[in-house]
Amino acid sequence: LLGRAAGAPAEAEPNAFRLTVRGESIFIAGRDDPGEPLRDDVSAGTLFGVYELLERVLGVRWLWPGELGTHVPAAANLVVPELDLVLAPALRHTRLRFGGLMSAEAGWSNPAAREKFIHDQLVWLRRHRLARGISLEYGHGFETWYERHAATHPEYFNLLPDGTRRSDPMYHGGEDRLISLSVAEPGVVTERIKEWSQQRTAQRPWVNGAENDTCGKCVCELCLAWDGEPATPAALARAKAAFAAGEPDWWKELGSVSDRYARFWMALQAEAQKTDPGATVLGYAYANYHEPPLRTRLNERIVVAIVPRLMYPWTAAKREAFRTQWAGWSAAGARLYLRPNYTLDGHAFPIWYADQLAEDFNFVHANGLIATDFDSLTSSFGAQGPTLYTLARLQQHPDWPAERILAEWYGAFGPAEAAVRAYGDLWRRVSAQVDDQTLKAVLQRTPDGGSWGRFYLIADGIFTPAVMAEAERLLAAARQAAGAQPTALRRVEFLEQGLRQAA
Template sequence: MVRAGCIAALLLSAFPASADVPLVNEGKPEAVIVIADKPTRVARYAAEELVRHVEKASGVKLEVRAEGEAVTPLHPIYVGDSRAVREAGIQVETLAAEAFVLRVSDDAMFIVGQDGGGEPLESATSAGTLWGVYEWLDRDLHVRWLWPGELGTHVPKVSGVVAKSCDETIAPRFFQRRLRAGSGFASEHPALGFTTEAAKQFSEEQSVYLRRHRMGRSCPVSYGHAFTDWWEKDGKAHPEWFQLLESGKRGPNKKGGRFSMCVSNLELQREIVARWTAKRPADAATPGFINACENDILGLCTCEECRALDGAAPADYLKFYPPTSKMTGSRFVSDRYARFWLGIQQQAPAGATVIGYAYFNYFQAPTSGIKLNPNVLIGYCPSAGWFPRSDEEHAWMKQQWADWRATGARLFMRTNHLLDGYCMPFIFTHQFADEFHHAVEKGMVATDYDSLTGHWATQGPNLYTAARLHVRAKATADEVLAEYYAAFGVAAVAVKNYFNYWENYTTQSREKIGQTMEALQASRWRSWAKAAHVLYPLECFTPAEKLLGQALAAAGNDAEAAARVKFLQLGLEHARLCARVSARLTLAGSTAGKEEIKRAVDELIAFRRTHERSGIGNFNHLAWVEDLSWKLSEETRQAPDLYP
């Protein structure tokens, strides 16, 4: 029996030194995975992921051993911290949060990261070792995770597996990487959504997918609309903390209404710091973040002190907002909010970071020349700017980011644009990637996209690009899309033609989308299904069906490629069905009777029940949108497991 203290010496001396390390050769294992006797849950899961993907590539299942077990002279792959790792000079405690060492040399491989003690799939769990496994799978096995589930996991087949020589320490580019999972959508008509078990499967597979694209964070951070309950708690004692309306009243204009704060009030700023300090653990290891994000409403305070802080409105202040926008007629208030955040930050303990949103009538950067600093962190949260954009609007949106960055504040992406498009083949990949690249160039430190609605079979290029750029931030849209299409094998060109058709269709529909949403009073993120039949009339699906037919023919005997094309076909069939039902049931003018409503809904639900385990889309999200968009039968209020 050979114990852990001698493992490194024994295994490293078993083979002559070489640059690359063979792991599988001609169907036989050449390596063994070594983990600590008591590994973290992250390290154990990372080892399992490594085994799973190597086996999928080569057909060979590598063995996982604890370092205290007897060993044989195979190349060791050390996964996670262990005594042997420390003997090799890798000190995990010195690594930055979520960082990892990837070292391949001297006939051994080390994948060792800074790991937390939580569950591997929890976004708050530091998972450096897991990121190291995914980095190696990405580099040397060219694994691509197109969408959640087995079919979306592309692992090229190989006869041998070799780990290429390297020695790097790598940390995520952004301290938070977040695509909100979209698993919390709930509807008054749940029968339109998933059954209970299907919802669980969809959520679990998507959680795995998000971690494979390294979604997580390096430090605890919490924010959001910060003052939603303050009026109820403090309105009587401190009405001066709240917005002053033109009527002379403080607080909301009606009972239960939304309200903004009187951000010029210095006592309010002190109270925010005091409450944060009172809740802060005495042994907190990091300076921390103070949530100062305004409520989900425009900045509306009319008091003289707030108005005195305002800068001049930019000439293009309202240029890209529709006439029915909440922004119409609003006052430009970015300077008062910049001073609000700065005032809080200056009163806070050294190193603390104040978080605010660039939102509504404080979305454009201040014009008074105020300078902020890196301890002010701003979420870029436009209330317009939906894709596709005109070239002028796209340039304007990017300029707003650049102007906020010029104040000296740090910025993170906090847009709602991925909520757009319902389940239609609504493709805007190139503009999305261009905005992402611009943000990276101008200092983006984190992301928080709201939300991942998960319509993988119709919006795959958008979603893959959004995930992939978090790992390969400088990759062009075409480079990322080339990875995606390559997974369709000999059908790659035909699939590219298919999605090019839809991206061109989406781009050319820009004005029509805006006009239709205005005319039908439909929301881009909340009631899109009111307009689906207008924006995607049945005739637009015919060329797309033909293109996917060509892709399936091109796939030929490649079963995996054919299955992926059929996945896209299923998504297209579902989108076409939804557009047809939209025409019958839309709240924007439907005259459908009770029986017609029932027939249309039954047809849709039957399709979803048949295919709810396919992973083509998030049916719970669709039920939520449709609830706000269509006339629906009372029968659909039943639990999904009971209907039809």
Template structure:
């Protein structure tokens, strides 16, 4: 019953075709009995290192479940193996009750189990009288050759009951039982989304390193605590691989003109955007320089550069995406302005959307590049001042668009972005989703939960031209935003999943008897996020003491319910660390708002002292998170991203006595 329940949750639309009458009449297979392995994992001849790793992952988890040692062998290790009446027969003297076949090989061929009907990244899970086949296309699907790995991860979730809620052993759910039996299965599935990517933002980098130092730690400390937090008993390939993120559209993308200023500023200053002061100086943001996109000599140069890149690359695509951010403005020259239709959408600052001028720029590059490489794809962005759909111009047919819209902290903009998706998806042959939605709250680390809206939008986009994703980024705020990451990953594999069933499974798997209270906690946080979006509040606003106390109440109930369930109790404590961090972080902002509501002006000595005490406490709590719950909140990124704001209230470092107390430990 447990196996059937899980499969119903994960594959509701496929269930009817997944179990044939013949399969339901087959035997229940035994993988382990009384703690002893009764199965062997078999790889095909010539198995790759990736296949061997996948076999080891399955063996490790089976051992963690029952305590038995499971061998991983290759087909040639089986003596004279053959198939008779869909049963594997071997002359080996060592008895094997069940053969677990990973990947396509001689035995799967004899059993009639192949990947022939699967697309890239597809999986087949099928049981036979004494065997389980777990496979997917490999080299035959170069854009996504890891189907066998996906099949193993699906099997471990659906048939073994494992879960990977967040990285590290605490986030792993591995049921304990001495006997492992598997009910009949005949399941195949190919993911609809060809590229499934969530950037995991694992590196340290300059920004995070700056935050680490603000917390009073070193880069070496970061690597130590991060590595320790990620350790798991069983190999798993990492959280992203577990959730079957993967596949590739083989489209080069990204901001592609960061080199232009340093390379061309002296000989061709006219190639750069005219600034409000009349100059074309980009020195304030040299790596994010703006271009004069009407300049034909510039267009010729970029086209030559992209043709040369294609000549040297095995990819059939190049990026022509503009730089974003920085401290310079878009071009104000007369020729660029002539490219902006008078009826362009007005932006928040009052100026027109610049989409049509950029489509002119992209089209002119594409026209020249495709004269040499007619099948090449050129990737650009629907983002920034060129996020609105074009008014007059049509895109060159070889241009693919990365759509960067959608937000869950501004409902008005979300509705506009949904309309923009529809328009862009009709204007191009290839469009993929490159949102910043997971970055919400990265500079604060506080809770932002939006899983119902995410599921609604994801399902819609998947049914309206979406070919792939590239989410920026999982920021590793697992105690405050981890449910978003989990649901997002699951929707990548199957965008039609029932989000309420996913939430129930997440809570039940991870929090046991505390599931109901934890679910109420998450739903209340989602209500708060909806309020932020509808009223366009700052992320720190809707957490007054009364709300924090209400949220604590849910976690108190969960803690009481899981008192006799050690793993679930620790996971509740993990969530609580995120809430207590939130309380410490927003405390100073409450005082800021009190001061502003009273008219602002010069800070009284008493107010300054209250702010310093709150920010000192935030520093201490953040350090505690860094050391003891490293994955709960990415405090290093927060320290980089928002602590500069505290300077206006005369805080840049903790009080000497606070720092001395910490250093004396």
């Protein structure tokens, strides 16, 4: 029996379910909300219960989108043991974005191929239980404020070193939406909570305290007084001189301004509690307030999005800095969600960070993680399959080590398992040899490359002809090992297609 027929509990958490096997009967009942089941913001508890049964009992694995990526082990007999499980997602919100450029119309052989892949990938994400049980769709929270409030309340906005209250002219030409706030100004708190009390919904109940997409740049006395280590007169003088000289990074002289934002979130919460005693505030650890606060204590109703300053290559120094950042915000008392950009890296090239990703994910799970939001899923399954499978599996099992997950992926290649593992190990070694100095050397001859959006311009400095030739040799060995096993052979051919695309 499924869903309502099995007695689904309406009061369950989003996407939660009960799976019971008793005698010859199977009962799967979960919280199922109205809406399209493939939408990740629609609770599909019964569906998740079915997936749990398929994985736990039949050993089904979803390697990548589509039929070829669906691994169903052969079995002469099916034995379903007695079970009685009540399960809910380990994380309240898990998301791998793939809209925008990732689903654009350019580059497809035809519109039907695009539509099929998008559908198959939605199914794949759902089978990995990616789900937004709560909404984190808040974004930068004050982008329209300057247009609406500058004339009547200029004090809401950053005081620049030249004494003006405007968007920094050296940052994207001074766009109004990119101005930072004077977060210590009491009127900012009052106005935000006024808006929140009028606009909040059951789906988006939290106070949005996320600054605009810029650094904290206010040098007014109120904001400086809120900083954990206020800028000295000498530092302010340097900031003013740098601003006057047209240096875009003048704000670095202010040091970390995390405490002013932490105090801002606490002030928002205090004001919101007058309306709702359980009010929760969301903010970002970002830009020049990415470091943990020095003096401000937060609480569990302050939710902070950590945007790691970590992109490929995953060096030990970068990872240690990220863990220090995460541990500091966790120790400050906030609940945290992971909002990285590093999955944008790599284009269609076989970069590898499965091991590092799992180790760091295990760490954040043990230190206050409640949600994830990855920007973005580039869908390079043929080139980055082990890493992307690890990424998806961790959303459901945040405490699993990489090797447990990778064993599932490699095991689906049957007689070619060992040969495909050798192929994956090549990319592990290649990526392990890359550090920032490697990229710096490549950039000397290709200065336009380097960022995630232009990685393809420098990829040949990593994936050299010799490396690609070795990859081809290893896949040829995997093809031979697959022999006459048709599914294993087709999966090896899928990897060959990924390698050809990278080449």
